[in-house]
Amino acid sequence: MTVLERFLKGDVRALSRIVSYVENRENGYQDLLGRLYEYAGHSLRIGLTGPPGAGKSTLVNGLTRMFLADGKKVGMIAVDPTSPFTGGALLGDRVRVQDLPMDGSAYFRSMATRGASGGLASATNNVAVVYDAFGFDVTLIETVGVGQVELDVIDSCDTVVVVIVPESGDAVQTFKAGLMEIADIFCINKADRPGADRLAADLKQMLDTRRTIEGAWPIPILSTQATNRGNIDKLYQQVAEHVAFCRKSGRFEKHRHTQLRKKILAILKNRFQQEFIDSLADESELDAAVQTIVDGESNPYAVGDLLYRRFSR
Numbered sequence: 001m002t003v004l005e006r007f008l009k010g011d012v013r014a015l016s017r018i019v020s021y022v023e024n025r026e027n028g029y030q031d032l033l034g035r036l037y038e039y040a041g042h043s044l045r046i047g048l049t050g051p052p053g054a055g056k057s058t059l060v061n062g063l064t065r066m067f068l069a070d071g072k073k074v075g076m077i078a079v080d081p082t083s084p085f086t087g088g089a090l091l092g093d094r095v096r097v098q099d100l101p102m103d104g105s106a107y108f109r110s111m112a113t114r115g116a117s118g119g120l121a122s123a124t125n126n127v128a129v130v131y132d133a134f135g136f137d138v139t140l141i142e143t144v145g146v147g148q149v150e151l152d153v154i155d156s157c158d159t160v161v162v163v164i165v166p167e168s169g170d171a172v173q174t175f176k177a178g179l180m181e182i183a184d185i186f187c188i189n190k191a192d193r194p195g196a197d198r199l200a201a202d203l204k205q206m207l208d209t210r211r212t213i214e215g216a217w218p219i220p221i222l223s224t225q226a227t228n229r230g231n232i233d234k235l236y237q238q239v240a241e242h243v244a245f246c247r248k249s250g251r252f253e254k255h256r257h258t259q260l261r262k263k264i265l266a267i268l269k270n271r272f273q274q275e276f277i278d279s280l281a282d283e284s285e286l287d288a289a290v291q292t293i294v295d296g297e298s299n300p301y302a303v304g305d306l307l308y309r310r311f312s313r
Contacts, residue, residue, distance in 0.1 A: 003017055003018065004018070004032070004035070007133075007134065008039070008133075010104060010134070010135065012104045012107065015107065015130070015134050018032070018036075018130055019109055019127055019130055022123060022126050022127055022130055023111060023123045023126075023127060025123070029126075030267075033126055033129055033130075036129060036130060036133035037129060037133070039132070039133035040129050040132035040133045041132065042132060042137070043075070043128070043131060043132035043136050043137060043138060043139050044137065044138045044139070044158055044159075044243060045128055045138075045139045045141060045156060045157045045158050045159075046063070046138065046139070046140050046141070046157060046158065046159045046160075046161065046239060047140075047141045047142075047143065047153035047154075047156060047157035047159070047160045047161065048060060048140065048141070048142050048143070048160075048161045048163055049142075049143040049153050049160065049161070049162055049163065049182075050143075050162055050163035050164055050165075051164065051165070053165070053167075054163040054164060054165050054189055054190075055163065055165065055189040055190060055226045055227070056142045056143075056163050057078060057142060058189075058226035058227055059161075059163060059187065059189065059224065059226045059232070059235070060076055060078070060140050060142050061226075062226055062229050062232035062235075063140060063232065063235065063236060063239070064076060064100065064106060064140060065232075066232060066233065066236040067137070067138050067236075068100075068101065068105060068106060072137040072138050073104075073105045073106070073135060073136045073137050073138070074105070074106045074107075074136060074137070074138045074139075074140060075106075075107050075108075075109075075128075075131035075134070075136035075138070075139045075140070076106070076107065076108040076109065076139075076140045076141075076142070077109055077111060077124055077127055077128065077131075077139065077140070077141045077142065078108070078109070078110045078111070078142045079110075079111050079124060079141070079142065079143050079144045080110050080111070080144055107131070107134075107136070109127065111123065111124060111127065124141060124156055125155070125156045125263065128141065128156060141153065141156060141157055153182065154181075154182040155259055155262050155263075156259070158243060158246070158252065158255065158256075159184050159185070159239050159242050159243060159246075160182050160183060160184050160185070161183075161184065161185045161186075161187050161235070161239070162182070162183040162185070162186050162187065163187045163189050164186070164187070164188055164189070164199070165188065165189050165190045165193070165196075166188070166190065166191075166193045166194060166195035166196045166198075166199055167190075167193070167195075180206075180207075180210065183219055184217060184219065184242050185219065185220055185222065185235070185238050185239065185242060186203055186219060186220070186221045186222065187222050187223075187224055187235060188200055188203075188221065188222065188223045188224070189224050189225070189226050190225065190226075190227075191223035191224060191225055191230075191231075192225055196223060200221050200223060203221050204221055207219055207221070215249065217242060217245055217246070217251075220238050222234055222235055222238060275311075276308075276311050279311050280307065289303045289306070289307065290303075
């Protein structure tokens with residue numbers, strides 16, 4: 001059998017090979033994704049984002065166990081910083097996701113950002129499609145802990161859990177980071193530490209005073225202690241309630257529609273960008289354009305416009 005045939009039959013080793021193939025963007029990976037897409041569209045995608053050290057990996061571990069106990073197959077993606085030496089995932093959160101079954105019902109993959117901003121690796125969405133086609137009922141996506149710019153998770157997930165800890169600072173800093181706009185659930189982890197109750201109160205006050213849309217999902221604030229699995233069951237329940245709310249209100253399908261629209265635009269943007277860069281393969285021409293700016297004969301905007309018009313012809 002081919003790798004794809006083994007993949008469609010549930011072979012975990014074939015899954016690993018295809019994930020690597022897609023992540024590394026090897027020749028023909030988009031054609032492969034296109035073939036897999038007809039098998040996708042069923043997996044629930046849950047994102048966990050927040051600052052470094054908030055306990056996202058431990059929460060992923062706890063949620064995974066809850067889904068497995070409920071008879072679900074779970075795929076996990078942890079996005080880590082990029083190693084400056086190998087280009088691979090620097091932290092490898094696999095060490096914090098342990099003792100999972102080896103029967104194929106759970107699968108974990110660390111991915112490097114490879115320069116991508118927004119908290120996710122550029123291949124995260126594509127790998128989520130692979131997971132979906134493989135038959136995972138749930139895909140848990142953990143963003144890299146980069147603080148105030150990890151907002152792309154909303155374009156890849158159905159439910160976003162924002163994880164913060166008392167050490168993260170006050171609620172104002174949390175909302176300054178833009179996390180209010182993407183949070184479906186706030187999770188204050190390590191809630192046994194000083195300041196947790198104050199942080200919860202501040203968050204509640206700010207949520208109460210912000211402008212809300214009629215019929216919108218009321219964002220819950222949960223306190224957890226992931227290391228001893230405290231209130232993981234409540235987080236699991238809130239995720240289920242959010243998904244049920246979105247499905248009933250029609251927001252689930254609308255959000256998926258918006259995600260697909262952005263996906264198509266991203267594919268077009270990347271393709272045009274790569275073709276434009278390829279058209280500048282003649283380094284001497286680019287260097288000559290730079291020199292005209294240095295000599296005061298032109299400016300970056302005029303040069304950019306000239307190169308674009310030349311490319312568009």
